[in-house]
Amino acid sequence: MIEDFRIKKVVLITGASRGLGRALALRFGEAGCRVAANYFRSKDAALAVVSEIVDNGGEAIPLCADVKSSAEVNSMIDAIYERWGSIDVLINNAAITRDHLLPKIKIGDWEETIATNLTGAFNTIRAAAKFMVKKGGGHIVNISSWSGVKGKSGQASYAASKAGLIGLTKSAALELGRFHIKVNAILPGFIKTDMSGSLPEFLQDQIISSNILGSAQDIDEVAEFVYHLSWMDHISGQVFNLDSRVV
Ligand code: NAP
Numbered sequence: 001m002i003e004d005f006r007i008k009k010v011v012l013i014t015g016a017s018r019g020l021g022r023a024l025a026l027r028f029g030e031a032g033c034r035v036a037a038n039y040f041r042s043k044d045a046a047l048a049v050v051s052e053i054v055d056n057g058g059e060a061i062p063l064c065a066d067v068k069s070s071a072e073v074n075s076m077i078d079a080i081y082e083r084w085g086s087i088d089v090l091i092n093n094a095a096i097t098r099d100h101l102l103p104k105i106k107i108g109d110w111e112e113t114i115a116t117n118l119t120g121a122f123n124t125i126r127a128a129a130k131f132m133v134k135k136g137g138g139h140i141v142n143i144s145s146w147s148g149v150k151g152k153s154g155q156a157s158y159a160a161s162k163a164g165l166i167g168l169t170k171s172a173a174l175e176l177g178r179f180h181i182k183v184n185a186i187l188p189g190f191i192k193t194d195m196s197g198s199l200p201e202f203l204q205d206q207i208i209s210s211n212i213l214g215s216a217q218d219i220d221e222v223a224e225f226v227y228h229l230s231w232m233d234h235i236s237g238q239v240f241n242l243d244s245r246v247v
Helices: 019-030 043-055 070-084 107-135 146-150 156-179 201-209 219-229
Strands: 010-013 034-039 059-064 089-092 138-143 181-187 239-241
Touching (some): 010 019, 010 070, 019 034, 019 043, 019 089, 019 219, 034 043, 043 059, 059 070, 070 107, 089 107, 107 138, 107 156, 107 181, 138 156, 146 156, 146 181, 146 239, 156 181, 181 219
Parallel strands (some): 010 089, 034 059, 089 138, 138 181, 181 239
């Protein structure tokens, strides 16, 4: 069902094939936005997300690009602009984990994690911001993590990438505010996805029980928050924690 047709916003979601990215794509698609659904390896899953949006009367396209590659990101963003003439919302959601205790982290895993989770967002922000500046506004939402604020044993590379993403969020907000481009980050809380499913069960239980409400986060609640944040005109440079752990 299409709602809220003030304008057909063009939304790029990285890593929209699975997990939170998928939920975000469906939420923005349902609202009548034009959804550019980026994926890297999961082509069939991305095509299924796009079909679901289109079958419900929305507009969406699948776009394969490795966010680690600035060349692939630039081509993807140019393709979106050529098709729809705008990029209004960018959601940096794509991420990986390569969890090990510090002595066991291989340099390749460290580099791949930083390149995907942090350099990936840097690549998309640089490419999309130029079109947002041209249009005179936009909203960028970076999906960070509790690990980036508090750290987590066994997650040094992931936590470092997500902490870096918060620094990137704040700096980009300061630079881009004068162009009416809002840049915010969220910490989604523990949501059941392929990524969180790779954590040992005892750690999943530990995270859930550290929430004062005693529950995991609901993926659709996170998508709902990001959708509404993308409409906000006076909020930038902020980090929103979406669970019930007290920061
Ligand atoms: P997920 O299920 O593992 O999905 C990750 C997504 O990232 C996939 O769509 C994957 O695409 C994409 N991706 C990975 N490498 C990529 C690359 N090089 N280029 C483009 N896309 C790439 O993860 P999730 O749990 O939904 O996490 C979504 C976001 O929430 C991440 O930023 C994560 O750090 C954050 N987060 C999650 C939790 C949680 O509890 N799940 C908690 C805090 C923060 P392909 O499959 O197509 O390669």
